[in-house]
Amino acid sequence: MHKKTVHEIRDLLRRKEISSVELTKIALERINSIDDRLGAFISVYGEQALEAAKDVDRKIASGEELPDLAGIPTALKDNMNMKGTKTTCASRMLENFVSPYDAGVTERLKENGAVIIGKTNMDEFAMGSSNETSYFKKVRNPYDLERVPGGSSGGSAAAVASGEVYYSLGSDTGGSIRQPAAMCGVVGLKPTYGRVSRYGLVAFASSLDQIGPFTKDVEDCAIVLNAISGKDERDSTSADVKVEDFTKYLNRDIRGMRIGMPVEFFGEGISEDVRKIIIDAVEVFKSQGAEVKEISLPMSRYALEVYYILASSEASSNLARFDGIRYGYRAESYSDAVDIYTKSRSQGFGDEVKRRIMLGTYALSAGYYDAYYKKALQIRTLIINEFKEAYKNVDIILSPTSPTTAFKLGEKINDPLSMYLSDIYTVPVNIAGIPAISIPAGLSNGLPVGLQLMGNYFEEGTLLKAAHAFERATEHHRIRPSI
Amino acid sequence: MSVSIKDVEYVAKLARLEFSEKEKVKFTEELNSILKYVEKLSEVDTSGVEPAIGAYPMYNALREDEISPSLDREEILKNAPDKQDGYFKVPKVID
Amino acid sequence: MDFEVIIGLEVHAELSTNTKIYCGCTTEFGGEQNTHCCPVCLGLPGSLPVLNKKVVDYAIKAGLALNCDINRLTHMARKNYFYPDTPKNYQITQDETPLCRDGYIEIETEGGLKKIGIQRIHIEEDAGKNVHMEDSSYVDYNRAGVPLIEIVSKPDMRSPKEARMYLEKLKAILQYTGVSDVKMEEGSLRCDANISIRPEGSNEFGTKVEVKNMNSFRAVERALEYEAKRQMEAYERGEKIIQETRRWDEGRGETVTMRSKEEAHDYRYFPEPDMIYLSVDDEWIESIRKSLPELPDARRRRYINEFGLPEYDSEILTSSKKLADFFEECVNEGGRPKEISNWIMGEILRTLKDRSMEIEDIKFAPGHLVKLVSLVDKGTISGTIAKKVFKDMFETGEDPEKIVKEKGLVQVSDEGAIRELINKVLDENPQSVADFKAGKTKAMGFIVGQVMKASKGKANPQIVNKILTEELNKR
Known part of the structure; x- marks a missing residue:
């Protein structure tokens, strides 16, 4: 049962072949049996989930017509607030923080009858690409427990890949949905900036963060996107764009679709096995009638640098509120108010968080603003313009999601720069604010490789159309890890 | 540009963080290697380029001046490390 | 330096x-x-x-x-x-x-x-x-x-x-x-x-x-x-x-x-x-510009031009919108601008200051002030009594006419009654009469004061002056 997709489960529920309570129990048992090895969950709310499931079952029994996601177990990355439960951001700082309110996406899922089973593990405050910076425990890759699941939404990716839940939500600031989706062999979508409300998502880098779904296939992705998209008056940056039914992009012909392959995304640093699988994927698109052409996005070579300045600067300010006064960790001994701040923050944050706060504080400090922050914003303009220009000639842009497959635990944790490089293909998308999806493209040495498709602003539909066409022509999305 | 231990101490103070001497050395090295990496940005000619505040320009998210309910004080203070008589409590602050 | x-x-x-x-x-x-x-x-x-x-x-x-x-x-x-x-x-x-x-x-x-x-x-x-x-x-x-x-x-x-x-x-x-x-x-x-x-x-x-x-x-x-x-x-x-x-x-x-x-x-x-x-x-x-009210500078200029008020009065009256609004309501109710201004700048502001109150704390309506002024104009009460009535009005917010009526403060203008009162005072103060006759005009003021006191402030001062002159000349 745990290998099934959301749309399969939905149909079973509608045909009353299984109940939501049964599904929830299966999910809880699955978590119980594998999560001490996998480490995907920080908290599990079994009783609450069963209550929600019972509620859905009652409605099904009474013949009520229910949304697609009703009764299906899911999980939220632990940086999204759910009223009355902890939001830890995998940090000692928020170990005991209980949220008094629901995030926008949490409300949406509840309205859709979702059974939220728990909160997933992540890199501390979403800063990391391997899930090793979590204060609580590491998440492991369900394909190889000695390897990382990617990050920062590693828990959400691993939970879906291993069938603990049928779908989950993650957040993506520089690749934090797509990179772990690629490494765990699932579908991960980062919507257009503003498509999904950030209200209640603990901010890492406000101008880059976006929530999106992890699913087993593209149809599921469209279903979840339907549920979480749309304007939220509580988020000034949420876009007032009409939400379509994304499932209408499934089962569509892609003949004549123009696909661009940027040379900069196939250069130095890409591992040979990844390149080979992506080239095979390109052939699949061609065989479906798409036109594939080489393009160039030279400014994207600066995206990672721009990203580290912008993301760290915004983070240095966003994380200032964690000071031990109103909530969160407070150091046990201190001499005065300033000392509360300094000691609580120094003890409450891990090294990677401190590193980024330091970089961001430096980049914004007197005398350096123009050279770093302002410069990065200007290059952001150039990167945006370059993508806009490219979309005059192509419908989607294709690349690997990550230069390598999942690496070994501990392999890069002591070398920040080499860790940062694993986001090199995902970061330009956040800088531009465009949507991108990572879909399974096959295994290399038993490890999943992700294919990234990038679309123009609010063209999630085009991405889903291309991704679904690829899926129909291949079997990669049916592969499940053996955990 | 490269940073010294003194710079790291200044930035740490601004960010309300403190480090051991050993950590200061480590953070100085790491910051320097990241800064050296991002130095590549200076290659790009950005004269006359407008900074992009946000992914694309958006205008006027405004709310009407209508009261919505506040949280119960119990909820507000639930997560407070120290509180008294409905207040958050901190060691004496000098203005 | x-x-x-x-x-x-x-x-x-x-x-x-x-x-x-x-x-x-x-x-x-x-x-x-x-x-x-x-x-x-x-x-x-x-x-x-x-x-x-x-x-x-x-x-x-x-x-x-x-x-x-x-x-x-x-x-x-x-x-x-x-x-x-x-x-x-x-x-x-x-x-x-x-x-x-x-x-x-x-x-x-x-x-x-x-x-x-x-x-x-x-x-x-x-x-x-x-x-x-x-x-x-x-x-x-x-x-x-x-x-x-x-x-x-x-x-x-x-x-x-x-x-x-x-x-x-x-x-x-x-x-x-x-x-x-x-x-x-x-x-x-x-x-x-x-x-x-x-x-x-x-x-x-x-x-x-x-x-x-x-x-x-x-x-x-x-x-x-x-x-x-x-x-x-x-x-x-x-x-x-x-x-x-x-x-x-x-x-x-x-x-x-x-x-x-x-x-x-x-x-x-x-x-x-x-x-x-x-x-x-x-x-x-x-749309916001259209919603702007008349501002202090414009209002001040208007008070000078339209009401003929001195610069000083205009400045003080317009220094607070509520004060200026109060003033204009009085004028709209028929008060004469300068007279109203004198009352506001005198009794009203002084009383407010003594009690650390603001103009919006005033209990009586602008129309009451206008009525009070017209009671003086009509000779119903004297200026001195008007100040007493004002104090009452300030405390209670009551209509000045009612106060005057209830407390019996109506001015006495009956010449016979005043003459009787004056002769009584003159009889009681022969020395003052002698002083006046000797050319000490100051004595006149003292006698007027005595007459007013005897009338409990209700005697019409103009008539007192007129009859007193007549009676002194007779002596």
């Missing part, structure tokens, strides 16, 4: 909106601690700010009233600093693009009308409140997120008196527009000053000192007088003036160095990434 004093003021005014600037919590003053808070104004993780449209309306209104240009495209900014009353440890304010700039206020100085420039007006959020106790501080976030405008003047004031006049005019204008309560006691108007001195004739600015903690206009003037003197004396002693922040100590009547902050200010301003551009078009600005 002669010095020139250079002063610039930064004024924070709380806007009178119903809700906070970035969330829907009430701005009501005086609620129980930490009851007007939500995830947004508490800075809870994940919360996001959404700008209150009324705040923009009010700031533009203030900007137009202060002759500013309105910035068509602005963006909010974060100002980063750690302080317990600041929930996010940054303040959402405006930096490079204030909503209004380049305005001015006119003040009446001895040298004539003077323009004091306004550099900028920007919108921002207020902080919470730290309550300091013996060994701890207690934080209340009710005020966190209350909308403010900060009005930054140019360094155009040349004396503490000018600074005070600027503040009075600014307060009047803000009050007229209705965007703020402008109550310094409740903290809805706050003022910090920058002051420096330079030798007369020099073009360079001296080192400026910031002065804080002035809680009234009088305090601003006194603090600046003290500070100017302190700087001049230091200069003459050859001491260097240090750039610093000083605090006005009201009790000791001096400014004292504030404990210097632990590090230099490095606020790391950057565009607030949780918010988007604010675009204000001409239509929006014009």
Whole structure:
């Protein structure tokens, strides 16, 4: 049962072949049996989930017509607030923080009858690409427990890949949905900036963060996107764009679709096995009638640098509120108010968080603003313009999601720069604010490789159309890890 | 540009963080290697380029001046490390 | 040596909106601690700010009233600093693009009308409140997120008196527009000053000192007088003036160095990434311009031209919108402008000041004042009695006619009765009559006083004078 997709489960529920309570129990048992090895969950709310499931079952029994996601177990990355439960951001700082309110996406899922089973593990405050910076425990890759699941939404990716839940939500600031989706062999979508409300998502880098779904296939992705998209008056940056039914992009012909392959995304640093699988994927698109052409996005070579300045600067300010006064960790001994701040923050944050706060504080400090922050914003303009220009000639842009497959635990944790490089293909998308999806493209040495498709602003539909066409022509999305 | 231990101490103070001497050395090295990496940005000619505040320009998210309910004080203070008589409590602050 | 004093003021005014600037919590003053808070104004993780449209309306209104240009495209900014009353440890304010700039206020100085420039007006959020106790501080976030405008003047004031006049005019204008309560006691108007001195004739600015903690206009003037003197004396002693922040100590009547902050200010301003551009078009600005009331300067000129009031009366009457409104209502009810003005500037303002009350606290209606004046005009009561009636009316808010009737204060104009009274007084005071006859005209005043006293103030003074002259001549 745990290998099934959301749309399969939905149909079973509608045909009353299984109940939501049964599904929830299966999910809880699955978590119980594998999560001490996998480490995907920080908290599990079994009783609450069963209550929600019972509620859905009652409605099904009474013949009520229910949304697609009703009764299906899911999980939220632990940086999204759910009223009355902890939001830890995998940090000692928020170990005991209980949220008094629901995030926008949490409300949406509840309205859709979702059974939220728990909160997933992540890199501390979403800063990391391997899930090793979590204060609580590491998440492991369900394909190889000695390897990382990617990050920062590693828990959400691993939970879906291993069938603990049928779908989950993650957040993506520089690749934090797509990179772990690629490494765990699932579908991960980062919507257009503003498509999904950030209200209640603990901010890492406000101008880059976006929530999106992890699913087993593209149809599921469209279903979840339907549920979480749309304007939220509580988020000034949420876009007032009409939400379509994304499932209408499934089962569509892609003949004549123009696909661009940027040379900069196939250069130095890409591992040979990844390149080979992506080239095979390109052939699949061609065989479906798409036109594939080489393009160039030279400014994207600066995206990672721009990203580290912008993301760290915004983070240095966003994380200032964690000071031990109103909530969160407070150091046990201190001499005065300033000392509360300094000691609580120094003890409450891990090294990677401190590193980024330091970089961001430096980049914004007197005398350096123009050279770093302002410069990065200007290059952001150039990167945006370059993508806009490219979309005059192509419908989607294709690349690997990550230069390598999942690496070994501990392999890069002591070398920040080499860790940062694993986001090199995902970061330009956040800088531009465009949507991108990572879909399974096959295994290399038993490890999943992700294919990234990038679309123009609010063209999630085009991405889903291309991704679904690829899926129909291949079997990669049916592969499940053996955990 | 490269940073010294003194710079790291200044930035740490601004960010309300403190480090051991050993950590200061480590953070100085790491910051320097990241800064050296991002130095590549200076290659790009950005004269006359407008900074992009946000992914694309958006205008006027405004709310009407209508009261919505506040949280119960119990909820507000639930997560407070120290509180008294409905207040958050901190060691004496000098203005 | 002669010095020139250079002063610039930064004024924070709380806007009178119903809700906070970035969330829907009430701005009501005086609620129980930490009851007007939500995830947004508490800075809870994940919360996001959404700008209150009324705040923009009010700031533009203030900007137009202060002759500013309105910035068509602005963006909010974060100002980063750690302080317990600041929930996010940054303040959402405006930096490079204030909503209004380049305005001015006119003040009446001895040298004539003077323009004091306004550099900028920007919108921002207020902080919470730290309550300091013996060994701890207690934080209340009710005020966190209350909308403010900060009005930054140019360094155009040349004396503490000018600074005070600027503040009075600014307060009047803000009050007229209705965007703020402008109550310094409740903290809805706050003022910090920058002051420096330079030798007369020099073009360079001296080192400026910031002065804080002035809680009234009088305090601003006194603090600046003290500070100017302190700087001049230091200069003459050859001491260097240090750039610093000083605090006005009201009790000791001096400014004292504030404990210097632990590090230099490095606020790391950057565009607030949780918010988007604010675009204000001409239509929006014009609709606000149309809603502007008549402002103090225009009203003052109208009082001079339309009512023929002296400059002095007009200035005082228009210094507060409510005072001017009260005056005009009296005139609309048929009162004669100068007479009404005399009453307001005399009895009314004096009584209000004695009781530390404001014009809006007055119990009687403007029409009652007009009636009171007409009772005197008609000879029903004397001017002296009118003052007594006013006191009653001020206490109770009752109709003056009713007061006069109930207390039997109607003026006596019956010549026979007055003549009888006068002859009685003259009989009782032969010495005064003799003095008058001997040419001591002063004695006349004494006799009139005695007559009025005998009539309990009710005798009509004109008739008393007329008959007294007749009767004295007879003797």
